[in-house]
Amino acid sequence: MTTEFRKAALQAIEIERQAIEALSDRIDQSFDRACEVIMACRGRVVVTGMGKSGHIGNKIAATLASTGTPSFFVHPGEASHGDLGMITGQDVVLAISNSGATAEVLTILPLLKRMGAPLISMTGNPDSVLAREAVANLDVSVAQEACPLGLAPTSSTTATLVMGDALAVALLDARGFSAEDFAFSHPGGRLGRRLLLRVADIMHSGDRIPRVSEDTTLSGALLEISLKGLGMTTIVDREGQLCGIFTDGDLRRTLDRAVDIHKTPIRSLMTRNGRTIYEDQLAAEALHIMEELKINALPVLNRSGELTGALNMHDLLRAGVI
Template sequence: MTEQTALDFHTSALRAIRIERDAIDSLTTRINDEFRRACEVIMACQGRVVVTGMGKSGHIGNKIAATLASTGTPSFFVHPGEASHGDLGMITSQDVVIAISNSGNTSEVVTILPLIKRMGAPLISMTGNPESVLAREAVANLDVSVSEEACPLGLAPTSSTTATLVMGDALAVALLEARGFSAEDFAFSHPGGSLGRRLLLKVSDIMHTGDRIPKVTEGTTLSGALLEISRKGLGMTTVVSPDGALTGVFTDGDLRRTLDRNLDVHSTTIEAVMTRNGKTIQADHLAAEALNIMEEMKINALPVTNETGELVGAINMHDLLRAGVI
């Protein structure tokens, strides 16, 4: 075993990155009629996209299937070895099969080709050999060939798997945009993660309502407003007219500016120091939108109104933090 220096590690890593980067760059010339045909076949699919591949190609195939499924193209992975022992029954004539093999001649994949053909499921191949069995039998072959592997022995799949993964992502994104797949659609596929919370959670789900809304009426003294802020703990209080309409807001920041003016907190009324026409948000808006407003305006809380402008709640940065929106 040769002794590696820090410089050797550095050089090896940079060489690997360069080779894989070149492999990705070469894909840009392969977004061609074959790629368009693959997209059209998948868009016309009445069933699901079934991805298959052996070894490292199988690992990449698993990821491609997962990406397709989460971006609006129902998809799953089938191991070609298991397909020969019963799992082929998971594929129907309504499905599209994406078969991945760098050589295009992987025996486990080639074995199931006649059966896929017999059931009438369209076959798309992703290979490094356009003259291979797999490429010839496909309705569209996506060329993922590379000039060299990042592995100096040329044995471990490295740049070839990277190129295949990137081509799979390109396919998923092209289909996503063609379907008009939205951020909300994506969130419904990811309800358990922080992304789902950011995209699905509404202001109404986490806002303070009823007696928990910090609220004082016009004519209340500044000292009375400070007591309301302390009681409700949101760092602000809303101000409403006698008929209940929202007329302003008073925050901790407003308090600091007020104290600089040496005003008497017992005689000064809240209308003299509150912020009028401040930012609000409606209850049916996304919580992520409330976060964007707070960050843009550099504020920590927002009054919540309905479509007629009536005060129905309040929300602050801590609410968003607890809900996992931040």
């Protein structure tokens, strides 16, 4: 029986793979026209569809919205009972129907035409009423459904979803939509934090910066490290400029030598010209530097070269950058 399960599953995957492959020939002038209409839209892309097409439409609307094309989904059945008021003449309607003859979708076509909202269709029947009424039809027809009964929408919904993704990506590229733009629509996620959070947002500043003068003894530097809890201290000269750093790692190496911690000045033990980061850089860049150099802390400078902060790996962890 296990073999039969796998056989049926592999056959379904193969049928859907062929359905996706067939879409390559459908990226044509009609696809170009659909992109042009959406790019010229002064409102939003309103996606609609019944049943499984509606489920796919919801996802397409979400993908468009998160990649720079304002979009939302309207259920065609609800549209006939008040939700049509959500659509304006400045919007573009993307109607999805495998048959191209879904009654709930066709019912609202005359009203869409009256308000002047351009219609783009996504159908499995290029000769259907829906396809003919559209300014552009995206052909998502399939040779067969993966369902052995030929009834459950499987290959057809997959093809529709992939065509929707292709449309979203083409529009994203045309708009010059960047990773930072994407982050602005996903501020609560890990990606958003990595792309939006700056070093200045999470660094220790002011009196919380571990800082000693270069004449401070090793014992004094260790006290500062313990007090500030960042596993390091910065060392500054008489003008307050950063001239070095001393870390827990430096301490372990120092203990292998005969050093008088109460008399040895930190300037003779510190690491000079160590790696720093600017406060306006992304926190993700700080993470990259730490991982690449296998260090756990960084002094932070402003663009004038002044010491303005410090951060360590724990700060990045707490901020959700890691």
